[in-house]
Amino acid sequence: MSALEVQGIEAGYGARSILHGIDLAVSDRGSLTVVGPNGSGKSTLMKVVVGLIRPTRGSIRLLGEDVTGLAAPARARRGVGYVPQEANVFRNMSVRENLKLGFEFIPSWQPGGFAGRLDAMLDLFPELSDRLGTLAGHLSGGQRQMVAMAAALMPGPALLALDEPSAGLSPRNAGLLFAAIGRIVDSGVAVFMIEQNTRLGLGAVEDGLVLVAGQVRARAPAHALLADPEMRRLYLGAEAAP
Numbered sequence: 001m002s003a004l005e006v007q008g009i010e011a012g013y014g015a016r017s018i019l020h021g022i023d024l025a026v027s028d029r030g031s032l033t034v035v036g037p038n039g040s041g042k043s044t045l046m047k048v049v050v051g052l053i054r055p056t057r058g059s060i061r062l063l064g065e066d067v068t069g070l071a072a073p074a075r076a077r078r079g080v081g082y083v084p085q086e087a088n089v090f091r092n093m094s095v096r097e098n099l100k101l102g103f104e105f106i107p108s109w110q111p112g113g114f115a116g117r118l119d120a121m122l123d124l125f126p127e128l129s130d131r132l133g134t135l136a137g138h139l140s141g142g143q144r145q146m147v148a149m150a151a152a153l154m155p156g157p158a159l160l161a162l163d164e165p166s167a168g169l170s171p172r173n174a175g176l177l178f179a180a181i182g183r184i185v186d187s188g189v190a191v192f193m194i195e196q197n198t199r200l201g202l203g204a205v206e207d208g209l210v211l212v213a214g215q216v217r218a219r220a221p222a223h224a225l226l227a228d229p230e231m232r233r234l235y236l237g238a239e240a241a242p
């Protein structure tokens, strides 16, 4: 069964149509990054997947269940952990308090309760181990993204949806963050990511999708997209070069 299945999605803003028949799937334990030029509809697709925009056509299934008619909070309760691009932590609360809120947001079915989940998160994000008492607002941008991801993972979602995780980070911090995303993928949580930095975004996952003008231009194993000279030249930008 797929963690996420998107079929025939048409969506836009008012009368303006942006997405024109999008099909994609993220398998159980799978990972997919959507890349594409500015304005191609990546963020719109993310909003449709997490329930912030209702599509005019098509369906969204989570773990086999049709959730097209459900708003974002109901999808979260069915297993979507969403990390928006901005404002994704409580800056005036400590790292531990942020993780506690993430845990309590959705009644957890995970064994071990809060302490067990906290240990699991510190395995994924060892950088946070000696920062639990620090205010999230006092962390580096990369550490803050780790807190946001850890908070979203606390209840044990089936799918982690990441919107531009590298946005605003230094190359070094982005590198550390994507190493952590690689560990999340390896841990078996399905990941659906939108990312501008194609080399980092495709490098951390199994599958890639190139979105151009609201349509799927290519869908292939991420390493194959990164290696394809035409894809690199047309859509992936010079930064994808090896």
Ligand SMILES: Nc1ncnc2c1ncn2[C@@H]1O[C@H](COP(=O)(O)OP(=O)(O)OP(=O)(O)O)[C@@H](O)[C@H]1O
Pocket: 013, 018, 036, 037, 038, 039, 040, 041, 042, 043, 044, 045, 196
């Ligand atoms: N809230 C909105 N109201 C109206 N039009 C919007 C809105 N948000 C986005 N659009 C339009 O939808 C199109 C796709 O935008 P979207 O943000 O999905 O692209 P994107 O691929 O995420 O781009 P970027 O790489 O710049 O983040 C653009 O033409 C944009 O102007």
Ligand SMILES: [Mg+2]
Pocket: 042, 043, 044
């Ligand atoms: Mg965007």
